[in-house]
Amino acid sequence: MTTDRPTDYLISLVRELCKLPQETEWVEFKANDAEPQQIGEYLSALANSAALAGKAFAYLVWGVSDGEHTVVGTKFSPATAKVGNEELESWLLRSLAPKIHFRFFDVVVDGLSVVLLEIERAFRQPVQFQGTEFIRVGTYKKRLKDFPEKERALWRLFDKAPFESGVAVERVTDDEVLRLLDYPAYFDLMERSLPENRAGILAALEDDKLIVPCEAGGWNITNLGAILFAKHLDDFAVLKRKAMRVIQYHGNSRTDGGKEYVSGKGYASGFEVLIGYVNGLLPSNEVIGQALRKTMPMFPELAVRELVANALIHQDFFVTGAGPMVEIFSDRIEITNPGEPLVDTLRFVDTPPKSRNEGVASLLRRFRICEERGSGIDKVIRLVEAFQLPAPIFEVPDGFTRSVLFAHRPLTQMNKADRIRAVYQHACLLYVNRGQLTNTSIRERFGIEPANKAAASRLIREALDAGVIRLVNEDVGDKLRAYLPKWA
Helix, strand or coil: CECCCCHHHHHHHHHHHHCCCCCCCCEEEECCCCCHHHHHHHHHHHHHHHHHHCCCEEEEEECECCCCCCECCCCCCCCCCEECCEEHHHHHHHHEECCCCEEEEEEEECCEEEEEEEEECCCCCCCEECCEEEEEECCEEEEHHHCHHHHHHHHHHHHHCCHHHCEEEEEECHHHHHHHECHHHHHHHCCCCCCCCHHHHHHHHHHCCCEEECCCCCEEEEHHHHHHHECCHHHECCCHHHCEEEEEECCCCCCCCEEEEEECCCCCCCHHHHHHHHHHHCCEEEEEECCEEEEEECCCHHHHHHHHHHHHHHCCCCCCCCCCEEEECCCEEEEEEECCCCCCHHHCCCCCCCCCCHHHHHHHHHCCCCCCCCCHHHHHHHHHHHCCCCCCEEECCCCEEEEEEECCCCHHHCCHHHHHHHHHHHHHHHHHCCCCECHHHHHHHHCCCHHHHHHHHHHHHHHHHHCCEEECCCCCCHHHCCEEECCC
16 A cells, blocks of 8 residues: 555545445445444454455545445545544554554545545454454444354454465556566566566566456555565555664663664665665774784674574564664664564574565575575574674564674673573584584684683583583593583
């Protein structure tokens, strides 16, 4: 759904809706009846019914007669309507669960005032208004719980309808598709020549389900097409909060204000620019060796790339009002995305990848932006160990997933939790590569001198006591003992 709805589009849409032989389960006409409670219940009913009908949006129209569908005009003004001292739109949004996108449009048709309420279809679960779910049965608004067959049908639909198949904007022309999507970037990433004509371009975009034909003519741009190749995510109201934010702080706290950047392009077409910008902000260290002074990034750039890609791919797009974010501090970098992971954070290294957005993941693999084999986290930990950094943290704060990379700290400045986490991740990395943790491998991981084997043994003992690793050969001496992750 584009942010701007041209007047001629709105007039055309009203005329098309008026041509319907009768009200449908996804369209309701009113003259002046605009009681707030009723509007809220219609929001729920129409959103749920649009999902069942396979429509991207439902509509509530004021200023059109209920019977003949003729334009009669309305006195309803949503911009000035209030519930108590609260604006109508804010009150409605606060009363909906989950939050869905809806917008009021004022338009003049045949010299008469018409108000059009455009309502996004329900996704993943039925929409409630003030705790109650509604549905349309024919032209009547009913409680969903009174029609269990429709409720079952809705849940079956939600179970198999991925975010990517949803519609970001409907009924656009060939020219609008080419204006809204960065189609040259698509062909560059596919390493294909740009077709000679517009029909060839549109056919290629359709093959990868970036666009689909619209029943009313023209095209629908799918969420998949918009999120990956939007020239400007702000052009799509349901996606603009999904743009990646990058914030650089002056110190190691969020109170140390800094500069903020929002990547407004689609994830695929804008990925290299985004990564270049992030890496350009990363702190660096000067390393002196054999008469040469060399500047090294504080964090492995490839590790940052993998974690940013993961945040984009594995986020929960149905979480409204939140998007992925990179926060750069003086001593760490935090990469956060909405939604809890589908895999236990302690098993990120060894568990085959699971993605709630397989359409996004599949295309980004084809573009070689992310790993095909699910080895991205393995690579991150391997790079962290090569830089001898503290082990990264993978955590789940309040329904979000966050990955944290830390700047270099000597072993003597790592706390016990840091040391145990590093030993555990080292054991996991060795295990997936058919190896086992030993005193020698721990010394290599932390840069411990061979003469200081006792320090490595103390690290292993801490991890054993914490229950994150286990001994696999008790019948040998300390020098030859090997360890695996507790779960292996």
